[in-house]
Amino acid sequence: MEPSAGPPPPLVVKVMRMSAPVLAARSVPVFETSKESGSALGAASGVEAFDPAAWDAVQASYARGSDRVFTEAEPTLRDATYTDHLVLPSSFGTVAVGETFSVLVSVTNESDAPVQGVRLQVDMQAGGPDASHPLEYVLSYAPESDASAPPAVVELAPRARLTLVARHEIGTMAQHALVCRVRCDLPTSGEEHWMTKYVPMLTRLYKFSVQPPPIALHTTSQGVRSRALAMHPDVRVRERVYIQVQVHNVSPRPVVLEELRLDTQPANDAWTWHLVDALDTGSTARHLQPKDVRQYVFVLAPSSEAVLEKATLAQLAAAPADKRLVSVVHPLGTIVAHWRVPNAEPGVLKIGPIQRGVNMPVPPALDGLPRLFATAHLAALPQAFVAEAAAELTVHVAVHALDGAQRTYDLALVAADGTWLNMSLLGPAYRAIPHVTEHAEVRISVLPLKAGVVQSGGMALMLTSYTEGATTVPVSPPHILREWPCFVELVTIDTG
Structure with a gap:
């Protein structure tokens, strides 16, 4: 119906x-009270003079309209156009x-x-x-x-x-x-x-219509590049990420940067972070004049190696089997900037999600061999390395099967010929690592030949055989799981 x-x-x-209020304006006439010297000049021709009491009453009425702003001011300040009342646009x-x-x-x-x-x-x-x-x-x-x-x-x-x-x-x-x-x-x-x-x-x-924000954010991220840090025993050092943030005031007005933070939730629970403020202003607001640029650095580190490892293996397992280099992406979070412009509304600008991409080498599955992902880093770091003095290093090796099957692997760590120029490898160039289920440790001795930053030669981690159930399958020739052109990098001192 x-x-x-x-x-x-x-x-x-x-x-x-409902926006930011402004001070209300009111016109205040210019006049003089009976006690001021101007009253002795007499009234103009054709103008009837006010009674002094009436004149003072008029002045008092304007003063009361602004809640004591004019009552306590000097006579020369009584022509101010702003009151203490707020109005909305x-x-x-x-x-x-x-x-x-x-x-x-x-x-x-x-x-x-x-x-x-x-x-x-x-x-x-x-x-x-x-x-x-x-x-x-x-x-x-x-x-x-x-x-x-x-x-x-x-x-x-x-x-x-x-x-x-x-x-x-x-x-x-x-x-x-x-x-x-x-x-x-x-x-x-x-x-x-x-x-x-x-x-x-x-x-x-x-x-x-909507205008662009008064600030522009530009971000760049990079990981650890030094080989010495990449082999560091602490995962918070090996996987550290630096995010550089530039804040640019692109408006013709001053801008107050009230807060700049990195929101890592719910991007990835594996990361913790802290902010390095180059200007040492702490948590106080930063004032940016037009065309000003401020730069900040966020330093991120994984709070849990297991969570980071699980996320990495999941992406490697989902990659095509014929790819030898897989890009692994970790979400780091979102940059959040709280800004404020005088006589305008406060705003929030978000940039992200910021991601960290790392190319991981993964050998393809050949002739029915399991697809494995291998890593290596130092298990401990001595206090100091001395030039021309032997140093013993303990290397932590990890092997992960991307298909999730449980196996036992026989591995070998082999030095590359002709690459050990500034550092000598003491002992055999071939070191067997038998019966590895997932993690193992192997010791090597090296001799730095000079002081300063000394790089070693290359090493390769090979699979010689594996056991699945009760069957042992030899791998001939050995299958290279991962190669390092420079295996370790040491900072040595000269005591002589």
Whole structure:
């Protein structure tokens, strides 16, 4: 049954942006009291002189209107145009990416009769005028009710008002539109379902443009490049990541950088981080003038080697079997910058997710051999290395089967001929590592031939045989699992 036709309800929709207030201005006339020297000059021709008591009363009335601002000021300061009252802007003003757009929407019944079943919904559309299907976000509605129940009935009495506050975080520079939809119950006849009475009656569209944020963020990330750090016993040193962040004020106004942080949750629970502030300003706000650039460095380290190892193996197992170099990506988090511009709304700018990509060498599965991923690092680090003095190193070797099967492996660590120039390998060039299930340790002795940073020659980790169940399968020729052109790097001192 169709609702009976009739005039639309006399509802008025008003929208006000809830933004930063400004000081109210009021004009203060210039006058002199009876005690001031100007009163002795006499009145101008044709102007009736005020009684001194009346003149002082006028001055006192202006002073009371601004809550003691003028009563305690010198006479020369009584012509100030600003009071201690705050007012909100009369328009939306400038809206930038990263700001939270807050509005107060009200629906008023301007008629002399009550209106039944009034309901207000506020949406935000993001998209240009040429967008056929702009993104739409439901911000708020009033009155609130359970989605499975009929809408709550609100009766607006004459001159009564229904209000709500809607907030939306501006994330794009596209054209935005605030959509206010007002629904109410129309007069109906007969018994019918409540949904037939829930019809739209009034829609208001408020379009506004979005400006770019006043700051620009540029990020670069890099891992450990030194071979000495890559073989370090501590995983927090081996897998350390540096994220460089540049904050540039691209606006013509000063900007206050209230906070700059790296949000690692829920990107990856395996990482912990700390911020190195080059200017040593701590947690205080940073002031950026136009065209100023500030640089910060985040240092990240894995809090758990097991979690990081599990994530790495999962990506390696999912890679194609014929790829010898697999890019492993670890999400590091999101850069979050809180900024504020004078006489404007505070904003938040997010960049991310920041990722760390590492190319991992993985040998392909040949002739039915298991696909393995091998790593090596020093198990312990001596206090110091001396040039031309033998040093014993304990190497921790790990082998992981990408198919998850349980096997026992016979490995060998072999030195590459003709590569040990600045460091000598003492003992045999071939060292067997038998019966490895997942982790093993092998000792090698080296002799640095000079002081300073000394690099060793190359090494290769080979698979000679493996045991699966009760069957031992020899691998001939041995299968190279991983090669290192420079196996270790030592910093030595000269005691002579």
